[in-house]
Amino acid sequence: MNQEDIFKEQLKSVFSDFEAPVPHDGWEKMEQSLNAIARARIIRRNWYVGSAAATVAILLGSLFFLKSPQTDKPNLPVFTEEVTSGNIKNADKQEVREEVLIAGHTKRKERELPIVSEVLEQTQEKVVVVEQTRKEEPEATEERKAQPEEKRVVQPSQEEIDRLIREFENAGKADIFGGLALKENKSKPLMLALNAKGGLTSSQKTVNSPMTLRSASTARQDDKGDDYYFSNKNNMYADYHNVAYNTGSIADNVAEMEHGQPVSFGITISKTISDRLSVETGLVYTYLFSRAKNTSVDFQNQETQHFHYLGIPVNLNYNFVSIGKLGLYASFGGMIEKDIYGEFRNSGQSVSTELNSTSQGSITKRISQKNPQFSVNAGVGAFYPIYGGFNLYGKIGGSYYFDAKNDYKTIYADKKIVLDLNAGIRFDF
Amino acid sequence: MDDSQLIAACKKQSRNAQKALYELYAPKMMAVCLRYCQNGETARDLLHDGFLQVFTQIGSYSGKGSFEGWLRKIFVNLALENYRQEKKKFDFLNDYGKDKADLSDTPEDDSLEIGDIPRQELLNIIHEMPEGYRTVFNLVVFEDVPHKEIASMLGITENASRSQYFRAKTLLQKKVQSMLKKKYI
Secondary structure (H helix, E strand, O other): OOHHHHHHHHHHHHHOOOOOOOOOOHHHHHHHHHHHHHHHHHHHHHHHHHHHHHHHHHHHHHHHHHOOOOOOOOOHHHHHHHHHOOOOOHHHHHHHHHHHHOOOOOHHHHHHHHHHHHHHHOOHHHHHHHHHHHHOOOOOOHHHHHOHHHHHHOOOOHHHHHHHHHHHHHHOOOOOOOOOOOOOOOOOOEEEEEEEEEEOOOEEEEEOOOOOOEOHHHHHHHHHHOOEEEOHHHOOEEEEOOOOOOHHHHHHOEEEEEEOOOEEEEEEEEEEOOOOEEEEEEEEEEEEEEEEEEEOOOEEEEEEEEEEEEEEEEEEEEEEEEEOOEEEEEEEEEEEEEEEEEEEEEEEEEEEOOOOEEEEEEEEEEOOOOOOEEEEEEEEEEEEEEEOOEEEEEEEEEEEEOOOOOOEOOHHHHHOEEEEEEEEEEEEO | OOHHHHHHHHHOOOHHHHHHHHHHHHHHHHHHHHHHOOOHHHHHHHHHHHHHHHHHHHHHOOOOOOHHHHHHHHHHHHHHHHHHHHHHHOOHHHHHHHOHHHOOOOOOOOOOOHHHOOHHHHHHHHHHOOHHHHHHHHHHHOOOOOHHHHHHHHOOOHHHHHHHHHHHHHHHHHHHHHHHHHHHO
16 A cells, blocks of 8 residues: 555545534425425426426317318208299209208218209209209219209299298208207308406405415415414414514404406407307416405504416307397306416504504515416307407306415405406407 | 335435435535535535435435445535536636645655544645645545546546645645644644
8 A cells, every 4th residue: 555545544534434513404494495396396297287288288279270171061041042032943952952961971972062052053054054964973873864854844833842941941950949040150260369358256355363365384384484474373474574473463353355356368269160169269368466454453464466377268159049140159168277477465564552663564575376277167148240250249157266276365266256257359260 | 214214215205214314314424515615504505405416316326336325426426516616606727826836846744644633623624725626635535536537527637636636635734744743842
């Protein structure tokens, strides 16, 4: 062993069993950090899940919306109008009706539909041309080939025409709203809407028990870190910094809590999926405001809270009736929301009569909710075309907000069901 | 509960197991931190950050090799990371040049009885070393890391690492010699 190695070994042996005293609050700080990490993990996981769900929803929605619109099947009312005009001979109408009734059942028949459409828009002379075209089709039956002229010479009776008209009318209205008139569907496949929504009710309560906007867990964390302190199990945010907390004041306490009406703005896009149904999604911004105030003989404390949320709604709209140009619809669906910014402000004031002094303080800090907020909603609304593809629309409805187990109380958490009024402008294209 | 059970429980994020592990190893790791840091406050921060890393990365400990060695590696790496950050703030070469004039190029007597010096005194001498010296000295003496590896870890040349170590060692020997002289006079 050379001198260098001896030197190292000597030093190593001196420090081999060296143990230094650990800070007395080392583990407490460690535990706080571990808890914070655990919370951050939960938030991150929720974000991942929420983001993945939103991405899937957007992807599916995009695929759905971008899919080229289907060629509309001929609609019977239009055909009926043509029949009513009396320009088509009875035999021709009978032939066309058979085609229509079986059109939805076989592919071969669907290929013939354009012919039917063409028939509907043409005069009698043009129908003859179409019939001739049909005869040239390889799929035409021998029977049909053999008797084309016979079809054209049959004269319809007035009764037969009326019967056919009734049949066609009834065939187009075989649904639960059969008794209500629905005008011809003129809606375009896509609708883009800008809307604003306001809650119809706020939430206010006044009690003698102390109240706070924060959950017990959040309050206790702040208690350690931010000089907040609470009165035992009441979770009462009592005071701030040098404001003396007087247990005697609790009995005289008057607590008020108020959640303002939520206000939302959004942009949505809808896709028509049938004559009456459309599916809608988009992006909605919501602002929430809450306030809690505890007042006693010798102290006054006020908390205010602002939250800005972004949400993705998915709704199904059903147009159930039209009265003139006015259309009425029902809507139901759900929404996922997550706060993007939150601010909590607390200010307190204490009066000490014995010392003849007043002390006050305030603190403002950024806050965030742990979990995304899920809700379901339903409502009825009306739309009215104003110019070109533009429609005004409004909807009244309500939403139910599921318990998100978040740290800060909002109207969603305290009221659960919030009635709202939605209005906006829609562009069909 | 032995080490393996403790580690298994820590992998399941058991708070009690984490506390037990902390209480078992924190004093030893604090000693490591103290050797690498200039003052107790930085060492305490390092200890906290190190254990936080231990508890979040304990799942990656395969069970092969000494657990204490694995822990120690985490703390040393963290100390090096800390050093690299400090180095960005304060030019490494400055503290190299600062003591250069004070030290002769002649090595001191390697046969000094270092064991005669109280551990705290030795620790104080290590603390007084410029940060670069102290880091290289610790890596060479206590972790047995070759100069080539130190050079790549710290982003310096191999010769700079040797030079740092030589000067750190000389500094320590000088101070030890002076202490011994005082002791025997």
